[in-house]
Amino acid sequence: MAEKNLQQYWKKNLNYLFILLGVWFLCSYGAGIFFKDALNNFKIGGFKLGFWFAQQGSIYIFIIIIFAYVSLMNKLDQEFDVHED
Amino acid sequence: MDVKMWTYIIVGITFALYIGIAIWTRAGSTKEFYVAGGGVSSLANGMATAADWMSAASFISMAGLISFMGYDGAVYLMGWTGGYVLLALLLAPYLRKFGKFTVPDFIGDRYYSNTARTVAIVCAIIVSFTYVAGQMRGVGVVFSRFLEVSIEMGVVIGMIIVLFYAVLGGMKGITYTQVAQYCVLIVAYMVPAIFISLALTGNVFPQIGFGSTLNDGSGVYLLDKLDTLNTDLGFAAYTDGTKSVIDVFAITFALMVGTAGLPHVIVRFFTVPKVKDARTSAGYALIFIAILYTTAPAIAAFARTNLINTVSNKPYNEMPEWFRKWEQTKLIKFEDKNGDGIIQYVKDKEANELTVDNDIMVLANPEIANLPNWVIALVAAGGLAAALSTAAGLLLVISTSISHDLIKKQLNPNISEKGELLYARLAAAGAVVVAGYFGINPPGFVAAVVALAFGLAAASFFPAIIMGIFYKRMNKEGAVSGMIVGMLFMLYYMLKYKFGMFDGGKEAVEGLKDGWWFGISPEGFGTVAMVANFVVALIVSRFTPAPPESVQHIVEDIRIPRGAGTAHAH
Numbered sequence: 001m002a003e004k005n006l007q008q009y010w011k012k013n014l015n016y017l018f019i020l021l022g023v024w025f026l027c028s029y030g031a032g033i034f035f036k037d038a039l040n041n042f043k044i045g046g047f048k049l050g051f052w053f054a055q056q057g058s059i060y061i062f063i064i065i066i067f068a069y070v071s072l073m074n075k076l077d078q079e080f081d082v083h084e085d
Numbered sequence: 086m087d088v089k090m091w092t093y094i095i096v097g098i099t100f101a102l103y104i105g106i107a108i109w110t111r112a113g114s115t116k117e118f119y120v121a122g123g124g125v126s127s128l129a130n131g132m133a134t135a136a137d138w139m140s141a142a143s144f145i146s147m148a149g150l151i152s153f154m155g156y157d158g159a160v161y162l163m164g165w166t167g168g169y170v171l172l173a174l175l176l177a178p179y180l181r182k183f184g185k186f187t188v189p190d191f192i193g194d195r196y197y198s199n200t201a202r203t204v205a206i207v208c209a210i211i212v213s214f215t216y217v218a219g220q221m222r223g224v225g226v227v228f229s230r231f232l233e234v235s236i237e238m239g240v241v242i243g244m245i246i247v248l249f250y251a252v253l254g255g256m257k258g259i260t261y262t263q264v265a266q267y268c269v270l271i272v273a274y275m276v277p278a279i280f281i282s283l284a285l286t287g288n289v290f291p292q293i294g295f296g297s298t299l300n301d302g303s304g305v306y307l308l309d310k311l312d313t314l315n316t317d318l319g320f321a322a323y324t325d326g327t328k329s330v331i332d333v334f335a336i337t338f339a340l341m342v343g344t345a346g347l348p349h350v351i352v353r354f355f356t357v358p359k360v361k362d363a364r365t366s367a368g369y370a371l372i373f374i375a376i377l378y379t380t381a382p383a384i385a386a387f388a389r390t391n392l393i394n395t396v397s398n399k400p401y402n403e404m405p406e407w408f409r410k411w412e413q414t415k416l417i418k419f420e421d422k423n424g425d426g427i428i429q430y431v432k433d434k435e436a437n438e439l440t441v442d443n444d445i446m447v448l449a450n451p452e453i454a455n456l457p458n459w460v461i462a463l464v465a466a467g468g469l470a471a472a473l474s475t476a477a478g479l480l481l482v483i484s485t486s487i488s489h490d491l492i493k494k495q496l497n498p499n500i501s502e503k504g505e506l507l508y509a510r511l512a513a514a515g516a517v518v519v520a521g522y523f524g525i526n527p528p529g530f531v532a533a534v535v536a537l538a539f540g541l542a543a544a545s546f547f548p549a550i551i552m553g554i555f556y557k558r559m560n561k562e563g564a565v566s567g568m569i570v571g572m573l574f575m576l577y578y579m580l581k582y583k584f585g586m587f588d589g590g591k592e593a594v595e596g597l598k599d600g601w602w603f604g605i606s607p608e609g610f611g612t613v614a615m616v617a618n619f620v621v622a623l624i625v626s627r628f629t630p631a632p633p634e635s636v637q638h639i640v641e642d643i644r645i646p647r648g649a650g651t652a653h654a655h
Contacts, residue, residue, distance in 0.1 A: 054156060055151075055156075063368065
């Protein structure tokens with residue numbers, strides 16, 4: 001693959017990583033730890049929101065992040081013709 | 086049928102299953118032994134990774150810990166799941182493309198240096214041994230409680246089973262046994278949780294149940310009730326916790342990064358056929374792990390409510406049977422300090438009369454909730470599955486480090502395939518015996534060293550691998566000095582603040598808390614040590630020569646998926 005293409009592919013990949021890891025950080029460290037007390041003023045069902053993020057929500061979001069990355073990268077691999085077989 | 090009979094039957098069936106799988110999948114080549122031939126489907130690998138990862142600590146201890154820690158328990162829940170995001174996004178696909186057998190393989194080749202390889206081998210072995218001792222101990226505890234054999238006998242039985250399928254089948258045997266073990270452990274975890282959720286809240290999903298109202302007609306939310314129960318007894322509100330924000334942050338981060346740097350987890354991603362599968366497989370692994378990890382905080386809240394309701398301010402001689410049974414194991418202790426025959430369970434150490442060990446929360450839960458005997462037996466089988474699957478994965482890392490990274494790559498590169506396989510089996514057998522020894526004679530610091538294992542993985546492997554992939558200019562001088570500084574830094578802090586080694590031993594530890602740097606506990610210090618590793622590596626690499634052209638090509642090559650092929654030795 002041409003040098004330039006490779007650079008573009010890598011740059012896009014880094015972009016995805018930056019955004020997705022941003023979400024990763026915000027939902028766990030943001031909502032679950034740093035802003036927990038503020039979020040605890042809201043409730044969903046019997047859960048205080050900050051507490052829910054810390055003990056439930058962030059785990060669900062982690063799963064979504066991984067599968068979002070899987071699907072983005074599968075498309076990107078095709079687009080730049082670097083996919084396997 | 087009584088519990089003991091049920092336990093013999095269910096544990097017997099599961100063990101027969103594991104051995105059957107081992108015979109069916111025995112390894113014929115080093116490639117099968119190290120990476121299961123590189124042909125494991127991403128779903129099966131996800132399940133095996135989940136079992137590999139979830140140890141006796143996850144299964145037996147975690148819910149109990151959370152139950153006592155309340156909100157603070159989130160450090161384990163987020164810390165031990167969030168690492169999979171890092172694995173899927175930053176590590177697994179590239180290491181799979183690299184296509185070797187082990188983590189020291191990657192470090193040694195990427196940093197073109199046997200010094201780097203050796204440092205990595207030392208880290209891998211320390212991390213894995215500290216971890217495996219805890220697993221063998223867990224096997225012993227389950228055996229002794231449910232089958233009434235001695236802990237020593239339990240450890241020996243566990244050793245024989247692991248020896249059988251790890252030595253015979255290597256990674257291939259371990260992978261398919263782990264798939265079976267995952268099924269056993271998750272059923273064993275979920276069945277009592279669902280029963281108890283139904284009983285307390287009427288909701289079949291524990292994850293939703295613990296945010297619902299109580300079933301007793303009061304219309305009060307379970308968590309609100311729990312906050313009140315806790316504060317009435319002088320404890321912090323359940324949803325608040327007591328740790329400082331910075332410490333919660335540091336511990337969570339260290340556990341996440343440590344998870345992503347643990348060699349026995351990373352090596353699982355060498356077993357799938359393609360780069361694409363490595364990404365997907367991390368996702369599947371996290372789903373399988375999340376089923377248990379989202380249930381654990383529910384069990385914790387249920388167990389805390391049940392415990393306080395059952396024992397607090399109740400007469401001692403009206404306690405149910407399970408209370409006395411666990412009293413015999415000394416995991417529940419009651420001391421009637423004011424002699425009124427009533428159990429005072431409060432925060433204040435002087436007045437408190439009851440101590441409850443974390444570990445019984447999951448194991449005793451079915452009895453507390455009056456569930457049928459077969460459920461209790463199932464929990465025993467689940468605990469064993471969790472401990473054995475993790476032990477096997479760790480033993481494989483140890484044996485591979487010795488036969489492949491040390492003997493094949495350094496001491497005797499001309500060794501035949503057959504000879505290498507023999508060494509791998511011998512090393513696995515040797516490692517089982519050492520692990521068993523530590524299981525029977527646990528060094529008093531098992532719990533502490535597990536935290537150390539994470540800290541070390543965070544402080545050594547994680548930065549070296551990340552920079553190896555994302556920073557082409559990183560050279561061997563930088564990586565090696567980073568790993569050594571990170572590791573020593575972590576060890577120093579741990580010895581000083583966890584063992585009190587420089588200030589007169591264990592008794593001094595409590596008093597040293599004020600000296601914690603930035604208020605960060607030894608459990609969370611992996612975060613700081615990791616940063617130190619990055620900083621040192623970056624500075625040193627600036628003043629030393631760039632890596633050779635060929636290495637820069639390796640880096641370019643691992644960044645694109647095409648051409649991964651199967652894992653290969655050369």
